[in-house]
Amino acid sequence: MTSLVHTPTARKKSLFDHLEIFLPKLVLAPTFIAGIIFVYGFILWTAVLSFTKSRLLPKYEFVGLYQYVKLFTNDRWWVASKNLLVFGFLFVVICIVLGLLLAILLDQRIRIEGAIRTIYLYPMALSFIVTGTAWKWILNPSLGLERLVRQLGFENFSFDWLVNADMSIYTVVIAGVWQSSGFVMALFLAGLRGIDDAIIKAAQVDGASLPRIYWRIIIPSMRPVFFSAVIILSHIAIKSFDLVMVLTRGGPGYSSDLPATFMYAFAFTRSRLAFGAASAMVMFGAVMAIIIPYLYSELRVKRNE
């Protein structure tokens, strides 16, 4: 009986219910579709292009692995790949070590912590363009650090990494670390503040020393923070483009080229669209090779917990 009689209120409610179910989907749909097209669709398109002979504009004349063969015989590509390994590894590791150290020191209930925290976090508010330009001046031997130290009386002081083809990639690391370690510090600081004091007190009662408490209890319990830091930093490292463009312009020569700048140069300024697409696909593969195992192991741990 009741099932047959639809009171107006009940009907209204069911409409509202429907809306409530569909509204999130409706609201998310444009973003979802845009994501499918502009991220996954274009990855697919790039993959297709990398198997063609496209030069100035896309042309669907397939040539198999031709572009990949050329890519792996290109000297500049190997320089760029090696640079990414050096830069990515040093950038991520130094940022995390420095960030963690700063966070631990700041966590000692010191005075004017707020001000210090802001100072360290501030570089993050700058764009890489600004960072790159500032460091370009600081590291320039005839303008910056080297000149300053020489003027102070140390005539033999030399710091020419920026113009030294063997060392230029490390200047990118310096500028990148300067910019990002404060942010990593903030991440770790939030993590440290989230740890229950009771655990630390219990450890202190058991007679554990402070370094031991940090090493065995606090740092391991910040695993999720490490996870976010690594993901964020490694994606900054891989997509690094502006910093190199401003700081060294890939030079001297192409000694500080990264895959992203390599791809841009070949696809857009040298009319080798397919070749650039091939390099983009190799980059994509490399990112997947790093991220997927890491995500997998992290997410599996979470499930087990």
Added chain:
Amino acid sequence: MNPKLLRNILAICLAVGMLASSAIAGEVEVLHWWTSGGEAKSVAVLKDLLEKEGHTWKDMAVAGGAGANAMTVLKSRAVSGNPPTAAQVKGPQIQQWGDEGVLTNLDDVAMAANWDKLLPKVVADVMKYKGRYVAVPVNVHKINWMWANPEVFKKSGAKIPTTWAEFETAAKKIQAAGFIPVGWGGQNWQEATVWESIVLGIGGSDFYKKALIEADPEALGSATMVKCFDTLRMVLQYIDKDAPGRDWNLATSMVIQGKAGMQFMGDWAKGEFKAAGKKFGTDYIAMPVPETSNGYLFNVDSFIMFNVKDAGAKKAQKAMARLIMEPKFQEVFNINKGSIPCRLGMSRNPFDFPAIYSFDTFEATAASGALLPSMAHEMAVFPAIRGAMFDVVTNFCNSSMTSQKAAENLAAEVKNAI
């Protein structure tokens, strides 16, 4: 009344007449990257001329990346089937756009004004796709210039060099006197600019043609090329160690300030000297790069014209092509830009001395066959090959690579890029 004025009046009457008779005016949308002071002023000249004829000008200036950004915009517009009326594209890239089948045929305008007679053949060939004009040249820059500070030479007791051997003697003296012999900008295009001038000087124009225009691997790996790299290595001994990454205008200002003796750079460097209030002849002098006095490496900017459907736009496009080649625009534009007109036989009076010298060699080399397109400035080879050459040269400049190895790499990388 001089004939030029008469011609201008005639042109205006003709334009007014055309306006009255057809009353079709259109819009040109022009994509370019002339956005800096003098350049923007130069473009405005064309805009005024077109507007005088009743057409409208839609400016589409895309700054940055030495045109790379503008090219990206142009590609996306062309792919979406909505190209502008005209775009600033030069050299072999005109052929690439021709291959895409999007360019219009300007032969009627060219025939009417007899462009074939007005332009040196090498320049006209660049503007043509399969024998038909698809682009209009705007200006000519000479690349193989050497700018020197006579004060530095005098203080060092050195002589302005005309050969590479003399260069070495002079550079040694300048260095001994405590100056930097060569103001050097360590960016790949600047390194390539010097290198191509060396190739022209040492190899001669036939070798230049084979190596840097035809990109013949045999010439690129030859003993002559090894010799060119040897010379480049010799020049590199006389630069300062902070050169990597330096902008060309900073290198020029080293010469202006008397820190460096000379710089190898195209004629746009003149603008820097002028802006600094320096006088030609006393404060700075300009000579051809050693051993290249008989050659002329040119860089010609041009506009390609796209197929447009609208009748008015078509008309405006043709008017634009015609106006660009007319003496009035060629003169005013090039005085502003610091280059010379690409049209032969123009009056030299309004130009200054380095430009007049450039005029003379332009016409002389056009006749002798030593008027050659510059590789470094996108006139000679496709961007892919140019990029490969840049990579080898910049790597050579910034490492201790031997000349032998550089020539080998050059041949291999170019072969790989084709």
